[in-house]
Amino acid sequence: MKTCAIIPVSRFAHAKTRLSPTLSPSEREGLLRAMLMDVSEALRRHVDRVLVISADADVLEYAYSLGVDILEERGRKDLNGALEQAAEFCIPEFERVMITPSDIPLIGKTDITELLHRASHFDVVIAPAKGGGTNTLIFRPGSMRLRFGDCSFFEHVSEAESRGLSVSVYDSFYLSLDVNTAEDLGEIILHGEGTHAREYLRKLSFIVRPSRGSDRLEVSRSF
Known part of the structure; x- marks a missing residue:
């Protein structure tokens, strides 16, 4: 099955404000650039296309320099709206999408091949974040609504089950570690x-x- 990995990225200037006691604004931007490089490089080895969606021209320019495809957000969208736009964009060409945030730099140390293998046997594959969020979600675009936000792991499992979709939960320390503190x-x-x-x-x-x-x-x- 052809797979497109979607990476949503917020504006560099607004990145990781919870790290402001530890990192300056320019350092936070530098870290986000480094993490996006880690995530995109890891995914490119396993999927057919990597797509970065953002409203920030600087983010899109940097992502393009990394050799991945880019998509500009249309209108003022929240995270779920932007991801639904990206998933809809993928429908004509890809049977499944893999949503992964840009701040999980250890993703290359997990078994991405196993994640995709599970997606061949289950309708939805989900990897939880350590705080109850969702750090990877694989599904057929259009098959479910996206619920990213607080405790979204549980929301996504509930959403999938309510639609009669089979779910596989992939627990991984490396995938669970998103960077906020x-x-x-x-x-x-x-x-x-x-x-x-x-x-x-x-x-x-x-x-x-x-x-x-x-x-x-x-x-x-x-x-």
């Missing part, structure tokens, strides 16, 4: 060998140690 940066440093995101954080002099407080990891700069 300083502790997430520590996980990239620990587990992201060979990724652009880890290399970028190393250039910013970040180091990670076990934490004695409430967090698992203590992330700081070495200068």
Whole structure:
């Protein structure tokens, strides 16, 4: 089955504001660029096309430089509206789409071949994020409504089952790790060998140690 991977990307200027205590605006943009490179490179090895959708001209220009296809959001859309636009765009050529956010830089360390194999036997394949969100969703475009948002993993499972679609849940540490906090940066440093995101954080002099407080990891700069 022909598969198009869809990566939604927000505006670089608005990227990852929860990391503002740790990274400057330019550093957050640099990290997003590195993560998008990791995600797009991993997916290109396994799917027929990678498509980045965004309302940001800078994002689209950068994605094009990475060798992936681009699609500009039409009108003022929320995330689900933008993804539905992208999925509809794919219908004439692709039997299934694989939605993956741009902030899961460890995706290349998971078994993407297994994900796609499951999609040959189930109507919907879903990989949960660690906070209850959805970090990968594979389905036939037009077969279900998208429910990205808070606790979207459960919303997507419920949506699929309500339509009589078979569901396979793929649990993976690497897929569950999206980047929102300083502790997430520590996980990239620990587990992201060979990724652009880890290399970028190393250039910013970040180091990670076990934490004695409430967090698992203590992330700081070495200068």
